[in-house]
Amino acid sequence: MKKFIIPFSMFILLSCGGEEVKNEGSEEEEISEETISEEEVFADDIADSYVPDDQMDGGQKCDDRPIEVYLNDPDKGGTNVRDTPNGKVVGQLKEDDINVAFFITVYEASNGWFRVNNIIEGMEEDFMFNDNGECWIHGSVLSVDTRNYEGETIEVMGGPTYGIQQPDHFIDKEMSGFHLLDKCGPWLKVKGNGIEGWIHSEWLCGNPLTTCS
Incomplete structure (x- = not known):
């Protein structure tokens, strides 16, 4: 056993x-x-806020969602509207006693130029340029203001994204007159008030005459 x-x-x-x-x-x-x-x-x-560096170069893969801005040209002789970036002039915008401001929608950027809606809204009348619907205005004559009306702190980033990098600047009071340098989806790269960088459009206002809700 x-x-x-x-x-x-x-x-x-x-x-x-x-x-x-x-x-x-x-x-x-x-x-x-x-x-x-x-x-x-x-x-x-x-995922919603991060855009990898290889997708931000030149804005090639940035979507063209609209952002509202306004005309801010120190030359009151008129602002040229062109059919392509630095292309043929198809019209002019001129501020006067009737149209004291112009409200413009931008969609994409190319080397400092911004594609805008071909119907541009003035205070009293609208202006239509270029039958094919594509118009371009240089970012040096386009502006936005901040909308941190209750003292919120705005983070100004080195690229069009949150969370991957530290902010380059902080804005804790209302500021106006930022000029446009570039665009990537809901982000604008702006310059003014001693600051340069990317700000999300949720903190920007494209109306110089009133606040944005």
């Missing part, structure tokens, strides 16, 4: 050991799945 007892005991030990390894492997698989899930949640949290 002893000849059969020893192998049977070893068989029981080996069986238990094998089951133990199997259980440990299952626990590792569960931990791994939980880790991946947490990483996916983090990626989802920043």
Whole structure:
């Protein structure tokens, strides 16, 4: 009988050991799945605001969602509206006693030029340029103001994104007259008041005569 007892005991030990390894492997698989899930949640949290550097170059992959700005040209002789960046002049905007301000929608930027809606709204009348619907105005004559009316702090970023880098500047009071340098989706790169950088459009107002709600 002893000849059969020893192998049977070893068989029981080996069986238990094998089951133990199997259980440990299952626990590792569960931990791994939980880790991946947490990483996916983090990626989802920043996906809406993060634009990788290789997608920001020249604004090639930035969408053309509209942002409201206003005309701010120190030359009151008239502002040229062109059919392409630095292209043919298709019209002029001139502020006067009737149209004391022009409200303009920008869609995309190219080397300092901004594609705008071909129907530009004045105080008393609208102006339409270029039948094909594409018009361009230089960013040096376009402006926005900040809308932190209750003293909120605005973060001015080095690129069109939150959360990946530290802000270059902070704005804790209302400021006006920022000129446009570039655009990427809902972000504008602006310059003025001793500040240059990217500001999200939720903190910008394109109306110099009143506040934006």
